[in-house]
Amino acid sequence: MMSPVPVLVPPSAWDPWFFAKHPAFEALAPVASRFTRFTAWPAVDAWNDALADLGLASATGAALRFVTQPPRRKTREPIEPTTLYEVRICELGEVPSRGSQWHDFLNMLCWATFPRAKRALNARQRRAVRAWLPPGATRLPGARTREQDALAILDEGGAVVPCLAPCARDLQSAIACDDLDAVVALVRASRARVIPFGHASFEHLVARHATVRALPIVLPMAELPSAMCALVDAADRALAARLEDPYFLVVPSEDPALPMSDALFDFTPRGDRS
Numbered sequence: 597m598m599s600p601v602p603v604l605v606p607p608s609a610w611d612p613w614f615f616a617k618h619p620a621f622e623a624l625a626p627v628a629s630r631f632t633r634f635t636a637w638p639a640v641d642a643w644n645d646a647l648a649d650l651g652l653a654s655a656t657g658a659a660l661r662f663v664t665q666p667p668r669r670k671t672r673e674p675i676e677p678t679t680l681y682e683v684r685i686c687e688l689g690e691v692p693s694r695g696s697q698w699h700d701f702l703n704m705l706c707w708a709t710f711p712r713a714k715r716a717l718n719a720r721q722r723r724a725v726r727a728w729l730p731p732g733a734t735r736l737p738g739a740r741t742r743e744q745d746a747l748a749i750l751d752e753g754g755a756v757v758p759c760l761a762p763c764a765r766d767l768q769s770a771i772a773c774d775d776l777d778a779v780v781a782l783v784r785a786s787r788a789r790v791i792p793f794g795h796a797s798f799e800h801l802v803a804r805h806a807t808v809r810a811l812p813i814v815l816p817m818a819e820l821p822s823a824m825c826a827l828v829d830a831a832d833r834a835l836a837a838r839l840e841d842p843y844f845l846v847v848p849s850e851d852p853a854l855p856m857s858d859a860l861f862d863f864t865p866r867g868d869r870s
Contacts, residue, residue: 663691674732754792755792758831783860810856
């Protein structure tokens, strides 16, 4: 019988030092460390105060700010597109958020950590939503488009996998074959790194769900910076460039999702270290 996976943080409990408990959170650490002074969940307004110096903006140039999520729409009047989540972010710069939820808190950290990629992704989402919503509609269409699904999977459950360019084919083949050992070998050889990107992926890692998998986006590079901050910056730029290609990620990937295994981050849970 498999032993239970140790929980890093209870699902609804605030832990200002969550990012120090597993190397999978290393990319978020510079921004997450801005919240270590809080002894309880920081309010949404406090998020904006903590990030004020970063100059975050949407693809339309609107200053990005996190706002309390409004109640659900109940009117039968025609839908104003800027009330829809992706459009509101892009056109108004407002990210609807819940102040005591890991899901939304981690989304905020992802915006601050991957500002270019999140901006490019949101621009694609906004275009997809506007094309999907009929003029004058009083209710949303019954199903999202394939492109909307593909973009949502990346946003919620993606991972970036920067790698040395000569290794890209072998890495992509290992992912397609669901060969985790081969991916781990490339990581251990410093030929690739795995960095979670989706805020739901991070949320599952916080709770240490045993079956966390993420959509991997392989990003070939001439070199892999050894410092995480430089690697994140390079991956952020590379993913943003990929997302600006309108033919990239128009349907969900058919490759297996990559398990966010401790082995990818050279980590052994406490109590199991030899």
